[in-house]
Amino acid sequence: MSTPIVEARNVSRVFPMAAGPIAALRNVTLRIEPGEYMGVVGPSGCGKSTLLHVLGCVDVPTGGDVLFQGRDVGALPDAERSRLRLREIGFVFQRFFLLPMLTAWENVELPQAEAGVSRAERRERTKELLAYVGLSARAGHRPSELSGGEMQRVAIARALANRPRLLLADEPTGELDQATGDQIVGLLDRLHADGTAVVVVTHDPAVASRARRIIRMRDGGIEEESIP
Amino acid sequence: MNLLNSCAPVESIQVLRSLRFAWLSIVRQPARACLAILGVAAVGALLFDMLLLSRGLVLSFRDLLDRSGFDVRVLATDAPPFTGPRIADATAVTSSLAALPELEAVLQIRVRDAQIVEAAAEPAGPRARLDRVDFIGADPQVRSMWTIVQGEDLPDRPESAPVLIVNEHLARKYGITPGSELLLRGRCESLSEAVPAVRFRIVGIADFPFDSTTARTVAGTLSWAERLCAGEGQDRAEMLLVRSKPEVGAFTAAAAIRAAHPDLHVVTNDELIERFSRVEFSYFRQISAVLATVTLFFGFLLIAVLLTVSVNQRLGEIAALRALGLSRSRVSAGVLWESVMLVGAGGLLALPLGAALSVWLDAILRTLPGLPADLHFFVFEPRALYLYLLLLTVASLGAAVYPMRIVAVLPIAATLRREVVS
Numbered sequence: 243m244s245t246p247i248v249e250a251r252n253v254s255r256v257f258p259m260a261a262g263p264i265a266a267l268r269n270v271t272l273r274i275e276p277g278e279y280m281g282v283v284g285p286s287g288c289g290k291s292t293l294l295h296v297l298g299c300v301d302v303p304t305g306g307d308v309l310f311q312g313r314d315v316g317a318l319p320d321a322e323r324s325r326l327r328l329r330e331i332g333f334v335f336q337r338f339f340l341l342p343m344l345t346a347w348e349n350v351e352l353p354q355a356e357a358g359v360s361r362a363e364r365r366e367r368t369k370e371l372l373a374y375v376g377l378s379a380r381a382g383h384r385p386s387e388l389s390g391g392e393m394q395r396v397a398i399a400r401a402l403a404n405r406p407r408l409l410l411a412d413e414p415t416g417e418l419d420q421a422t423g424d425q426i427v428g429l430l431d432r433l434h435a436d437g438t439a440v441v442v443v444t445h446d447p448a449v450a451s452r453a454r455r456i457i458r459m460r461d462g463g464i465e466e467e468s469i470p
Numbered sequence: 471m472n473l474l475n476s477c478a479p480v481e482s483i484q485v486l487r488s489l490r491f492a493w494l495s496i497v498r499q500p501a502r503a504c505l506a507i508l509g510v511a512a513v514g515a516l517l518f519d520m521l522l523l524s525r526g527l528v529l530s531f532r533d534l535l536d537r538s539g540f541d542v543r544v545l546a547t548d549a550p551p552f553t554g555p556r557i558a559d560a561t562a563v564t565s566s567l568a569a570l571p572e573l574e575a576v577l578q579i580r581v582r583d584a585q586i587v588e589a590a591a592e593p594a595g596p597r598a599r600l601d602r603v604d605f606i607g608a609d610p611q612v613r614s615m616w617t618i619v620q621g622e623d624l625p626d627r628p629e630s631a632p633v634l635i636v637n638e639h640l641a642r643k644y645g646i647t648p649g650s651e652l653l654l655r656g657r658c659e660s661l662s663e664a665v666p667a668v669r670f671r672i673v674g675i676a677d678f679p680f681d682s683t684t685a686r687t688v689a690g691t692l693s694w695a696e697r698l699c700a701g702e703g704q705d706r707a708e709m710l711l712v713r714s715k716p717e718v719g720a721f722t723a724a725a726a727i728r729a730a731h732p733d734l735h736v737v738t739n740d741e742l743i744e745r746f747s748r749v750e751f752s753y754f755r756q757i758s759a760v761l762a763t764v765t766l767f768f769g770f771l772l773i774a775v776l777l778t779v780s781v782n783q784r785l786g787e788i789a790a791l792r793a794l795g796l797s798r799s800r801v802s803a804g805v806l807w808e809s810v811m812l813v814g815a816g817g818l819l820a821l822p823l824g825a826a827l828s829v830w831l832d833a834i835l836r837t838l839p840g841l842p843a844d845l846h847f848f849v850f851e852p853r854a855l856y857l858y859l860l861l862l863t864v865a866s867l868g869a870a871v872y873p874m875r876i877v878a879v880l881p882i883a884a885t886l887r888r889e890v891v892s
Contacts, residue, residue, distance in 0.1 A: 257884075291887055300793045301883035321797050328795025336890055339790030343494040353794055355487055400794070413890075 245312055246273040247330075247408050247439050248297050254305030255292050255462075266292040267303065268462040274441060276407065279434040281453030282443045289462040290443040291412055297441065298331050298410045299323045311407075328357050332401030332438075336413035338393045340385040346372065346396045347381040353403040371399040375429060391422030398429055402438070409433060411442045415449055427452055488800065492807035499780065503812065506776045510816020510862075511823055513769035518824030518858050519831065519848060520762035526832075526849035527751045528743060534679045534844060535739045538615035540577065540711035541720035543742070544727060545735045551709050552581060560707030563731065564609075567710065572718045572726040577614065577711040580607035580695045584688075587667045588653035589644035602657065603640065603686040606678075607695020615711060616689060621648030621674030624691060632694050634670040637687040641675045648674055652688070656698030665700050683836075683843040754847070766865055769813070773869035777809055781873040785880065786889035792882045802874045806867070813866035817859070825850075 255267040266289045274280060274297065282290045295301040296308055299315050300323075308315040310326060318326070327333075340349050350371050354364045372378050375395035385393050394414060401409055411430065415423030427449050434440050434454075444450050451470050458466040496503045535541075544567070547554045557563055560578050567576045582605040608614055610624040616635065624633060636646055646652065655667040670690065678687050714723030720738040727736045737745075747755075781788070788801055828848035835847045 291890075292883065295883035295886070298793065300886070301881075321799075324792070324795050324797040326795075327793060331795075333790070333793045335790055335793075335886065337786070339787055341494075341787065341791075343498040356484075356794075356796055356800070404795075412886075 244275060246275050246309075247278075247311060249273045249309045250293075250297065250303075250306065251309070252306035253293075253296060253303040253308060255289075255296060255301065256304045265462050267296065269306065270462075270464055271306075272297075272457070272464070274408065274439055276439055277434070277437050278439045278441075279430075279452070279454045280439075280441045281450035281456045282441065282459060283445070283447070283450045283456060284459035284465070286445075288459040290459055292462075293459070294410050294412050294441065294443050298333060298408075299327050300333075328353060329404050330407050332404075332406035332409040334394070334397050334401050334409065334411040334414045336416040338385070338390075338397045338417075340393055340396055340400070342385050345382050345384055346377060346388065346392075346399075349385070349396055350399045350403055353400060357404050359404075367403065368399075371402055372396075374402070374432075375399045389422070390418050391425055394418060394422075394426050395429065398426070398433075402433070406438065408439045408441065411440065413444055414442065415444065415446060423449070484800070485803075488803045489807050489811075491804045492811055495780070495784075495804065495808055496811055502776060502780060506773060506812045507816040507819060509772040509776075510769055510813050511819040513765045513772070514817045514820025514858075514862065515824035515827050516765040517762050517769070517861065518820055518854070519828045520758040520765065521854040521858050522824075522828050522848040522850060524755050524758040524762070525851065525854070526847045527754055527845070528747045529849040529851060530844070530846040531746055531751075532739065532743050533849075534842060535742065537617075537679045537844075538711065540575075540615060540713050541739045542712035542714060542724050542727065543737050543739075544710035544712060544731075545708075545737070548735045548737075556580075556706035556708055557710065557734065558704075558706055560705050560710070562705075563734070564707075564710060566730060567712065567727060570723075570726050570730060572714060572723040573712055574715045575612045575713040577612040577713075578607075578609055578692060578707045579709045579711060580692055580707050581605065582607065582695050582698050583657040584654040584698055585657055586644070586652065586686075587655050588669075589646065589650075601643075601686055603654065603688050605654070605656075605695055605698060606687060606689040607692040608689060610691055614689070616676040616678045618674045618676050621672070623674055623676075624689065625673070630691065632668050632670045632690070633673045634688045634690045635674040635676045636672055636689075637678050637681050637685060638675055639681070639684060640686045640688065641672075643686075646672050646675070648672055654688070654698065656700075658699035665698070668694065668698060670694075679844060680842045681844075682840055684839075685843075762861075766861055769816075769862075770865045770869050773809055773813055773866065774872055776812070777805060777870060777873040778876065780808070781805060781876050785876075785885050788877055789880055789882045789885035789889065792880065793886065798878050802878045805874045805877055806870045809866045809870035809873075810863075813862055813869070817862040 250270050250272040253267055253270045254265060257264045257266055270293060282293060284290050296303055299310060302316050315323065347368055350368045351364050354367060372381050375398055377392060377395055380388060380392060415426050418426060430440055430442060431452055442449060442453060450456050454469065456468050456470060457464055545551060545554065546557045564576050564578045567573060584603050584605045586601045586603060610626055619638065624635060634652060640646060650672045651669055652672060653667050653669050656665050658665055681687050712723060714720045720740065724736045724738045791801055832846055832848045
C-alpha cells in the first residue's frame with residue numbers, strides 16, 4: 243500500500259461560538275491516495291468545506307490528526323504549513339480570488355515566484371499552464387477583463403503553478419453557468435488523467451459524478467462512501 | 471518531480487516582490503491612494519514647518535550674532551542691551567580690555583537719540599520731518615558690525631569731519647546717497663535746551679544686522695555721538711563688543727574679561743543663544759512641539775485608518791493568498807510596504823509644500839513690530855530634515871502595526887467561508 247498524500251484520522255473540528263460550540267467535523271477518517279479523484283458532496287453546513295480546509299492545511303483540527311505525506315500537520319509551525327501549501331497543494335475557490343491588479347499571466351506566476359522559481363522556469367511554466375487551460379491569448383488580461391469561466395481557468399492554472407500533488411477545489415463551478423462549468427469539470431478530468439490527485443467539494447451531482455470516489459457527508463461526518 | 475524543492479527563496483527578491491505587490495495594491499485604488507498621499511502631504515508639511523520653527527529663531531539669532539563679527543558682549547549689568555545702565559569710564563575700560571592678550575578687538579558702542587532736521591529729499595507723510603534716528607557711535611578703527619552696501623565705511627581717523635553711514639531704510643525714505651547731507655539734532659535727556667544741530671555728510675549706506683524693517687539707524691564716530699549731546703554721555707557706553715582671538719575662543723576671552731573687570735557683565739554669543747533658547751524663544755519651541763505631535767498623530771491616524779479599511783476590504787483575497795501558501799510575514803510585509811510607500815510619497819510631497827508654507831508664515835510673523843528684519847522664524851537645517859524623516863518613518867511603521875496584525879492573525883478557513891457566504 244502506497245503512502246497517502248493526506249490522511250485524516252478521527253478528525254474533529256469544533257468552532258467555539260457565543261451560542262455554544264459547533265462541531266463542523268466529527269471523527270472523520272479518510273485517505274487520499276496519489277492520483278485519486280474524489281468528490282465530496284452533502285447539504286450545506288455538513289462540513290464539506292471545513293474538511294477541505296483541514297485536508298489543505300489551512301485549518302488545524304481540534305481533535306484527531308491530519309498527516310500530509312506522513313507528517314503531522316498539527317505539529318507544524320505556521321510557516322511550515324504555508325510552505326507545504328505553496329509547494330504541495332493547489333487551491334481552487336468558488337469565487338476565484340484572483341488578484342485584480344495582476345494579469346492572468348502574473349496571477350499564475352505569483353505562486354512560482356513566491357516559491358523562488360527562477361524567472362526562466364516561471365516563464366516556461368506559466369506559458370505551459372495558460373496553454374493547458376486554453377487561455378494563452380488572454381495572458382495579458384486582468385481578471386476584470388475575463389469571463390467567470392476564464393477567471394476560474396486562470397485560478398486552476400494558478401493552483402497548478404508549483405506542480406502540486408493535491409488539488410483542492412471548493413465549489414469550482416458554483417458561480418458559473420452550466421456550459422462554463424462543464425469546461426471546468428473537463429479541465430479537472432484532464433488534471434486527474436495527468437496524475438494529480440483532485441478533491442472537489444460540490445453541490446452539483448454532475449460534477450461529483452466525474453469523480454472516481456464520492457464521499458457523502460452529513461452533520462460533520464462521512465455518511466456514505468461510494469464509487470460511481 | 472517537484473521542481474521547486476531545489477529552489478531556495480532569495481530574500482532580496484522577496485522584498486522586491488513585496489514592494490511591487492504593495493505598489494500594485496496602492497494603485498488599484500487610486501482615489502484612496504491620492505487621499506492618503508495628500509493627507510500625509512498636508513500633515514507632513516505642517517510637521518516639517520514645526521520642526522523648522524522649533525529651532526528657527528535660535529539659528530537665525532545665532533546667525534545675526536555671528537554676522538556682527540563679535541563673539542563676546544560686555545554690559546554694565548545683566549539687563550538686555552540698551553535697556554540697562556551704561557558702562558562708566560567706557561574709554562578706560564575699552565583700553566584696558568584691548569590690552570588683554572586673549573582679545574583681538576574691542577568696539578565701544580554708544581547709542582544716542584537724534585532727530586532729523588534736514589535731509590536730501592522730502593519724505594512722504596506729514597510727520598516725516600519729525601523722524602527720530604538711532605545714532606550709533608563706534609570706534610572706526612575697529613572693524614564694525616555693519617556691512618557697507620553702497621559707498622564706503624567711516625574713515626579710520628576718530629576725529630574726522632562729521633560723517634555718517636545710514637541704513638537702507640533711511641536712505642530709501644530720504645533719498646540719501648553717498649555724498650548727501652543730513653542735519654541731525656541730538657535728543658538729549660538731561661539737557662533742557664535744544665542743542666545745536668550737526669550737518670553730517672553721508673559716506674556710505676550699510677546693512678545693520680539687528681535693524682527692524684522700519685528702523686532708522688545711522689552710525690558715526692564716538693566723538694560725534696558725544697558732540698550730538700554736547701558731551702552729555704560723560705564717557706559712558708551702552709555696550710562693548712569684543713572679538714576674541716581665534717586661537718583662544720570666546721569662552722576664554724570672556725573669562726579673561728571677567729577676571730579683569732568683575733563688576734561688568736560679560737556674555738558670549740553661545741551663552742546669549744543658550745539663554746534666549748531657554749527663556750525668550752522657549753514659547754516657540756513648546757508650541758512647535760505640541761503642534762508637531764498633533765500633526766504627526768493625525769498623519770498616523772490617517773494612514774492607520776486607510777490601511778485598516780483597505781485590508782478589511784481585501785480579507786478574502788488575503789486569505790486566499792495565505793491558502794495558496796504565502797506566509798504570514800509575506801502578507802504582513804506587503805501591508806508594511808504600503809504604509810511606507812503612502813507615507814513616503816506624501817512625506818516627499820510635503821517638503822516643497824512645507825517649504826512654501828514656511829516662507830509664507832515667516833513673512834507673516836516677521837511683520838511683528840520691533841523685530842530685526844533679518845530674524846527668521848523658520849530656518850532650514852539638515853537636522854530638521856533628518857528628524858522629519860525619522861518621525862515619518864516611525865509614523866508609517868506605527869500606522870502599519872494594527873492592519874499588519876489583522877493580516878497576521880487572519881483565520882484563513884473562517885475568512886474564506888465568510889467570503890463565500892457573503
